[in-house]
Amino acid sequence: MGQKIHPIGFRIGVYRDWESKWYAGKDFPALLIEDAKIRKHVKKTLNVAGVSRTEIERAANKVKVTVYAAKPGIIIGRGGKGVDDLRLDIERISGSKMVHVNVQEVRQPEIDAQLVAESIAQQIEKRISYKRAMKQSVFRAMRMGAKGIRVRVAGRLGGAEMARVDGDKSGKVPLHTLRANIDYGFTEAKTTYGHIGIKVWIYKGDILPGAKQVEPTEEEIFAARRARPPRERRPRSDEGGRPGGGGRTGGFGGRTGGYGGRGGGGRSGGGERRQG
Secondary structure, three states: OOOOOOHHHHOEOOOEOOOEEOOOOOOHHHHHHHHHHHHHHHHHHOHHHOEEEEEEEEEOOEEEEEEEEOOHHHHHOHHHHHHHHHHHHHHHHHOOOEEEEEEEEOOOHHHOHHHHHHHHHHHHHOOOOHHHHHHHHHHHHHHOOOOEEEEEEEEOHHHOOOOEEEEEEEEOOOOOOOOEEEEEEEEEEEEOOEEEEEEEEEEEEEOOOOOOOOOOOHHHHHHHHHHOOOOOOOOOOOOOEOOOOOEOOOOOEOOOEOOOOOOOOOOOOOOOOOOO
C-alpha cells in the first residue's frame, strides 16, 4: 500500500497536517474551488521564486495564506510591493475577504521534494540530459543530510519514440513506515516531444507520533557532511589498455613500433614472422 498511496496524505494525522485548515457547511464546494484557484494563481505568478507549497487558513471572513518559497525576497519585492499585489489578487479571487499573506523561507531547497522535482523539470526543458539532472539532484540531497532519495521520470525520455520509465535512488526510502518523515513532490516537464512526469521521494529521518516536524539546523547539516567518509576512488580496470600496456594499441610505439603495439614484437615488428 505504501508504494501506491500518496506519501503525504498517508501520513496526515501522524505528523503531517492539512494544507487547508477551515470548516464549512454548505459552502464547502465553493471554498474548495476558491482554495484551488488561490494555489494555482500563486504557483503561476510566483514560479520564479520556487514555491514549495501554500497553506490556507480561514476564520469567519478572514483568509490567511502562507507561502513557502526558496526565494522569499522575490515575492516580497521592494518595500513589500510584491506582497501587497499578491494580497489584492487573492482578495479579488476570494470575493473581497480580509486577506493576510505570510511568506516563509524554505531553508533547504535541496531536500524539498517539490522544489527538487521542479528543478529537474526545468533542466529537462532546457534540453539537459535527464540522467545528469537526476544524479545531480540525488547527490545534492544526500550531501544536505537526507537519509534517502528516490527519483522517477516517465515519458518520451530523450525524445525516444516509445515512452518508458527510468529513475535513480540513493539511501533508503521506507514508504510503508508511518513514522518516516518522507516528503513527496510531483511535476511535469513540458517538452517539444510531450510531457515528462517527475516524481521525487525524500526520506529525512523518523518522527515519533505527536512530535513536531523540525528541520535540521545549519550546524547539524555541516556536522553530518563532515561525518560522512570520503568516497574512495576505484582503480581503473583498463589501466594500460589491452595487453601491451599502452592503450588500445599498446606500448610506447603505437601501431608500428615499441614494446607491445600491433607492430612492436608482433606481426610486422621485431618478432619472428610466420614465413621466417
